[in-house]
Amino acid sequence: MEEEDLKKRKKRSIAIGLMLVGFAILFYAITIIRLGGDVFNRPL
């Protein structure tokens, strides 16, 4: 693989990583907003 392709691959990997982090944050935020305070209201 040439250096140019390696650079492109690195950029793609970063983009995929950022998307996955964004997706995790999105899921977390949706859960908190949908469940509100009830998310903490459970027996331990």
Add this chain to the structure above:
Amino acid sequence: MSDVSLKSMDDVYPQSAGGEVRDYFQLLKPRVMSLVVFTSFVGLMLAPGTLHPFLGFVAILAIAVGAGASGALNMWYDADIDGQMQRTAARPIPRGRVSKDEALALGVVLSCFSVLVLGLATNWLAAGLLALTIGFYLFVYTMWLKRRTPQNIVIGGAAGSFPPMIGWAAVTGSVSLESVVLFLIIFLWTPPHFWALALYRCRDYSRVGVPMLPVVKGPDSTRTHILVYSFILVAFSLAPVALGFGGVAYLIMSGLLGAGFLYLAYLVFVHRVGVEADGHAKRLFLFSIFYLFALYLVLLLEAMVPGMMVPTGFEFKV
């Protein structure tokens, strides 16, 4: 598809080592996505009820990504003809920047994610409508109708008409008459919009055997179709007034914009040869984008700006 044709496809579009991030973004048809974002936002804002602003943002994002995913799946399936058409030759797959397999994978993954996120953030009716939209665009329009019938964009236009209905369903959890009207405005707008494009891109479609109306019935018949559908569209654009969610401002704007639309459709009907004819078709195509955007914008402003919504008195009393 036989092995032979698969091999020839690989010769034409060699498997890339992977493109730039922007090449993958191009697969999502960002310009189409922007209209989808806007119309779904209008549907969401017009709907009665409330939705947490963040969940509203997530809903629009999911609808946009779903639309983008169907764009990627469309480019995956149509790669063989895209490369032979001037309008689509610069797309990432024909240019060899992204492989067909990558486009397919991106489309499938984003489809699943967008439907899942919309369902979790709002409700499963909205998510179901988004799944239906993606499925309709891929299976009914792209795979079935596009290469078989000149009615391809008439029926296939339904896929592009769903976003405001999805936005509405995201808030209300239901499909009401108002959201059906929002759907039908785009549905009736699609044929004259795409036939205007097909008129001046006729040779492109003819070369690859896509039976657009000008290719099958000829340019003159297409001009008649454009004029008739334009009348139907302009008449139907008054439906929000009749149902009471379009006020005086909408009535005036839809009248003015409708007159402009009909005038341009008339010019397309009258001027039938040469560069001038192509110019009129191009003007109608571009104006039709502005027309839809402006109609929806007025509906949005009437719903959002206090005091702007003045009832016309023409509403049907049910």
